[in-house]
Amino acid sequence: MSQLAQEIISAIRKVVPYEDTFVPLHEPSFQGNEWKYVKETIDSTFVSSVGKYVDRFEKDLAEFTGVKRAVAVVNGTAALHVALTLVGVKKNDEVFIPSLTFIATANAVSYCQATPHFVDSEESTLGVDPYKLKSYLKEIAIVKNDECFNKQTGRRIKAIIPMHTFGHPVDMDQLIEVCQQYHIDLIEDAAESLGSYYKGQHTGSFGKISAMSFNGNKIMTTGGGGAILTNDERLADMAKHITTTAKVPHKWEYVHDQVGFNYRMPNINAALGCAQLEKVPDFLNKKRSLAHKYSEVFKGVPGVTFKQETDYSQSNYWLNALVLDEANEGIRDEILNLSNSSNLMTRPVWMLMNHLPMFRNCPSMDISCAESLEKRIINIPSSSELGDK
Numbered sequence: 001m002s003q004l005a006q007e008i009i010s011a012i013r014k015v016v017p018y019e020d021t022f023v024p025l026h027e028p029s030f031q032g033n034e035w036k037y038v039k040e041t042i043d044s045t046f047v048s049s050v051g052k053y054v055d056r057f058e059k060d061l062a063e064f065t066g067v068k069r070a071v072a073v074v075n076g077t078a079a080l081h082v083a084l085t086l087v088g089v090k091k092n093d094e095v096f097i098p099s100l101t102f103i104a105t106a107n108a109v110s111y112c113q114a115t116p117h118f119v120d121s122e123e124s125t126l127g128v129d130p131y132k133l134k135s136y137l138k139e140i141a142i143v144k145n146d147e148c149f150n151k152q153t154g155r156r157i158k159a160i161i162p163m164h165t166f167g168h169p170v171d172m173d174q175l176i177e178v179c180q181q182y183h184i185d186l187i188e189d190a191a192e193s194l195g196s197y198y199k200g201q202h203t204g205s206f207g208k209i210s211a212m213s214f215n216g217n218k219i220m221t222t223g224g225g226g227a228i229l230t231n232d233e234r235l236a237d238m239a240k241h242i243t244t245t246a247k248v249p250h251k252w253e254y255v256h257d258q259v260g261f262n263y264r265m266p267n268i269n270a271a272l273g274c275a276q277l278e279k280v281p282d283f284l285n286k287k288r289s290l291a292h293k294y295s296e297v298f299k300g301v302p303g304v305t306f307k308q309e310t311d312y313s314q315s316n317y318w319l320n321a322l323v324l325d326e327a328n329e330g331i332r333d334e335i336l337n338l339s340n341s342s343n344l345m346t347r348p349v350w351m352l353m354n355h356l357p358m359f360r361n362c363p364s365m366d367i368s369c370a371e372s373l374e375k376r377i378i379n380i381p382s383s384s385e386l387g388d389k
């Protein structure tokens with residue numbers, strides 16, 4: 001048994017000293033108006049596609065994130081799918097995504113019959129490395145008629161989807177510059193970053209269009225759910241239209257003017273969302289307090305770093321993460337075993353997308369940093385209520 005593994009468990013235990021109860025990685029908290037609003041949808045019978053909570057949730061969410069419009073949908077994956085569709089990602093296009101992400105980012109690209117093209121992440125943000133991307137583009141890309149092409153495959157590179165890992169914002173200024181130079185559309189996967197800010201601006205408000213998730217394990221939940229964010233009114237109207245079966249509004253007639261999706265968020269989920277969103281400022285405070293406690297105890301543990309926000313950003317600390325030094329990557333599984341067998345849930349980061357069978361042959365830049373991070377990241381208990389106790 002390595003000493004470091006034991007020191008790490010002891011450090012977590014100082015912050016989360018509940019040895020007799022199982023401590024999950026992330027647990028939702030329902031202590032506000034959740035029951036009241038949800039009950040109202042049931043009492044009124046408007047649990048599904050009609051009711052006031054969807055409009056209210058969209059308005060509240062747009063206000064919270066500082067974008068012009070939000071469109072509520074069934075989950076974050078659907079939000080990404082619609083975002084890609086609306087910027088015009090087509091069959092045979094390539095879309096840059098980090099190799100270090102949750103499967104939803106890659107799946108959404110595949111739903112459009114496009115090909116994910118993997119980019120590397122950087123250690124400081126755990127997100128897309130814009131400098132490395134820039135030099136890679138210099139080598140492989142050519143811009144013709146304001147469109148970017150991959151010289152090696154001949155395919156168009158239509159968009160990039162940076163993802164704000166565990167709530168830590170990507171280096172957006174640099175990335176935006178690269179996107180403009182190469183005419184690549186920016187779509188943010190802000191599924192993990194509600195309440196995270198880059199230079200004071202909310203994540204998900206930089207892209208042409210962005211996706212959020214309200215799955216049960218995210219900082220707030222609607223049960224299952226997601227949203228599309230955009231400052232472009234036209235794109236927002238289109239998003240609303242194609243996520244609601246492209247039905248032309250009419251009192252009784254059923255006319256649809258294109259192939260749409262049934263991706264609308266039901267009213268009962270939006271009711272839960274309205275109540276949860278009221279609590280997000282409170283969740284954020286508690287999460288900051290929890291992250292602060294972890295950062296203090298891990299100062300005394302050499303060989304591992306508690307992931308903290310960069311100087312210019314504010315993280316929501318959705319999932320707290322430890323990053324082992326390269327020399328210690330060999331004890332990751334020991335730490336996972338030790339903690340999970342002693343009532344403390346921890347887990348490694350997702351397997352890199354290009355290590356999965358269906359994406360193994362997709363184009364990729366050198367992703368040595370992501371390859372290294374994959375072996376060294378451990379997520380530790382992060383429920384907001386842990387920051388309160």
Ligand SMILES: *Cc1c(COP(=O)(O)O)cnc(C)c1O
Nearest residue numbers: 075076077102104105191213215
């Ligand atoms: C949660 C998540 C999504 C969306 O997930 P859904 O379960 O479909 O809501 C997308 N991308 C990332 C990075 C996520 O963590």
